[in-house]
Amino acid sequence: MADDDTNPTRPGASPQNAHASEAEARDVAEQARETEWTHPSFVRELFLGRFRAELIHPHPLEDPAEAERAKPFLDQLNAFLDTYDADETDRTGNIKESDVQTLREMGAMGIKIPKEYGGLGLSQMTYVKAMELITSKCGSLVALLSASQSIGVPQPLKLFGTEEQKKKYFPRIAKGAITAFALTEVNAGSDPANMTTSAVLSEDGKHWIINGEKLWCTNGTRAELFVVMARTPDKIVNGKPRKQITAFIVDRSAPGFDVKMRCHFMGLKAIENGWLSFKNVKVPVEDMLWGEGKGLKLALVTLNTGRLTIPASVTGGAKALLKAIRAWAMERVQWGQPIGKHEAVAQKIARMASSTFAMESIALLSAALYERGGYDIRLEAAIAKLWNTEAAWKGVDDAMQIRGGRGYETADSLRARGEKAIPVERMMRDSRINLIFEGSSEIMRLFIAREAVDAHFSIAFPIVAPESSFSTRINAAVKAAPFYLTWYPARWIPSFKSYADFGKLAGHMRFADRTTRRLGRSLFHAMVRFGPKLERKQMVLFRAVDIGAELFAMAAACSRAVMLASKLNQPGAIQLADAFCVEARGRIEALFSSLYGPHDEQLYKLAMSVLKGEHAWLEQGIAWEEYYEESASGVKVLESLNTQSAVESSQLQTAG
Template structure:
């Protein structure tokens, strides 16, 4: 009888009410991102080791979070110990970020030195002329660059993190043998996706490549905008629409190509005049009847979206690593100033307001760094489902770096506003990181909708189970028990105590409860909105905020617990940083989740939508000034 009641309870909650799995979103770019997850087996919910994907089902998956990754072998650690000091010295003694910025060009001696250091081929295998670094090794060197000059960092990143990354990921042996020695030997690379009509909506690109009559070439025509290294790249990964046969019809699908400037018909516009990262070359690139050999198709005809999105997913952790370095440098400047500057008879560091600023900057830096090395470590240990975590690392890092550097300027006061301190340049350089390689707004929707898609596959599996209950009693009773316990307040979050230091166990327990609530909230949103959830961006953004808080809290607790376990000298400070960040994160999560359903928040969302629409329709603020003049 008890089992029957539980089954009835679950049946009311699920059967016949759960909507079909929603489409990822109306943005073609985002829909393609969401489809990068492995395909589901027909009739079964997809499984994953991703922390964030499982969060949307209310499950706390620890595999890729606890313990904190330790991916470096002894020889890899030794190699880093040999590489980091000369790179640090180079950026301290050779590179001049102020001159690079004022001249809108990296100085020639800096460029030559970077090529000599092997900085343009960090992850290219040694047999093709590179250093063959792992993702974690790459992250450490990128962190050094980010601490000194983000403009130089963009030049390096545009070249290898995205420029020729497609060749590393999807190139066949012949393509790798032909091009990798060139991109490590002095020839720049670029990633050419964005067009005037397609920013976040990459599916609307107009560039087109058509097979030549003899079948030996594709003829490319079109243009790209805002291409980093666009004016200096000899080798480009270019995306264009190509006609393909599908179900007896000719349709356009995006294909990736390796294009050389030497093919002819490739030209570039003048360098763009930008707010920041001025020394990085950014131009329009034009293609007029460019003959691309068919052997230069990258990843297969019609697979361009897969290539593009995997490149972007694969490289996002590098931004977090670079911006962890940026924050560490800004924090050092702010701390040194606060420890020496005297006002009102006290050092600035003695005032509570400054202490809070420094503490929050330290929390943001520690969390950013924890994310960067957790994602890179997962990648190095064979994880395949890390796309949401990589997106979170990019969003969090770029938002946090902006806040941290802004606060560093505030602590330095008028001195921070002056060019001499370098912080105003860093702030200008930082602004682009919240926009390029997936705007933070789009990535938040990507996190929410991909997570919802994952949760929806589980709910669909339950629907199918209720159609044939005798064949699926295990699944039904397991789910029924979980739901019944939740309904009467007996559900407990996963036991994280074995994974974290004793000091963090109360917060870990609270995180577990928040994970359960996140899953319940997602299911309620699916039941309430069905396929229409893709248009509920106010709700999606709150779900993304909750997911970001959950993952960042888990990451810092994992890292600090590692420090405690290894008895590192920094462990007491790391535990305090983790406590401080996790305390605020698990406090924000219930508020974010409640906002998806409580009437007051929903009224406010409707109000904001109406106000935003009115402003757009009026072309600005519709109200006159108080004087009506």
């Protein structure tokens, strides 16, 4: 079945001019970058080759006053989860209204909403712990609560709302109004510059009138209130039109709002996710959030904090799996031994435990850094989202393997056979989306890479840019000299810090310190080697990002282990952190040895010839062939690849 590209409302359709150019996409993203921060970020420093352990160490201890305030709520939540049937939710694809009502009554819809507005007034740390707890039981339930509070109306309202807006909406949400965040559209997924939903001011200037559609809006079929991002009229900046994206609070009761359909997925069977339509929806001007043209920045800033939830939440899933697998690996005997004693299984168990420890360390550290305030959390949150979701996915895969056939069997089927209904199958289905939504792994790597090279690009870019004239280069070199004359040699001088307070883990901290210098040097060398093309060398940059992520994970794990051992009588944490670091060091060395990807160019070339259809012969002999036919937009891409000149394609190859 060939795609019908004439219907612009159908998913996958390509309305004319719907696609922003790469430059536009970048321009929109650039405008939305946050730049105002008072405290440096540990991770940002790390990419500059500076291992500033003091920014994250000692690992923050739980605030006892907050723990006391949070206890009644967390106890109630725990008691509720004891009775809540996650398999029923998965089976029926529905979270019962009575369960939602119970959650409303305990204040679970307004965990972070200040008390003065009727919320529980609890901290970000308590909030992520609550999400961790819920995920250990049910992915669909956490999707409802988290979409409502991590990215839905209360978060941007707290950050950017006026006092009037807060007074109007916080009490309603605190009482239980479910909310949602509507950014994605059919043609605007990772790239919001493609957004076509529009908002124009009414003639009397009292309303914004929204037209368009939003796809995959979590809670879309159930929410009362939405944050909707829409394009408002372009502004002329330096004589050129500049796209404006603006955020609005939209009430579901507004005439013209409609849910076109509820979307269904591989996992999160009870997620109330909708394809929404807005036809002349009138939004009072007072319900615009923050300001005209500030909507994308609002969305990205919201996501920066929102991203702290998923790392904690996937940790909850990983802990539940670890507990289940530990019991199973001891009781299941095959080949004369509990399977946990077979080396291949034992290794998986060790990795599950050590990476769960690292995941929790990253999640708690990132949330604590956010709580300190004024701290540039973007990179930590992005790494936490990227690293934890990928580690969680590996963990659930290992759990499935260790459970064998029972891992693949549904909980209901296991129960019907009289066995323990461990829901590894459901958890695997629920887990996969975490690598895609709220910023896919690739987009997280791109974002981190952009920030990682930002300092070099802003200082040294004109020196290495081929289009720079001789005089521009000289001027830029003069400006850059004071920084590089001290920075670069310092990246070679070994650190004399002993990290003695880390005890058995000191060696790992010394490794992280010297490797951070190496990472800083390597990024600089990459910039000198590739110049402006570095921006397009995704694989080189992504490997550097992964090295940075591993270093952050090591530092977080070591710091937390020391705190747990010394302050909370948990000496076993050292063993977990040690094993984690040994493995992380191996991964880091492997990444360095392939940093410049000797096969990147070859693989890129192959991908281009695959896209051109040169290996279509390989796809013969399959059923349902017409299902996979190229769509009209795909054919356009194909044509553009085919018509590329030899010069262009050789450029592409070096860019890849």
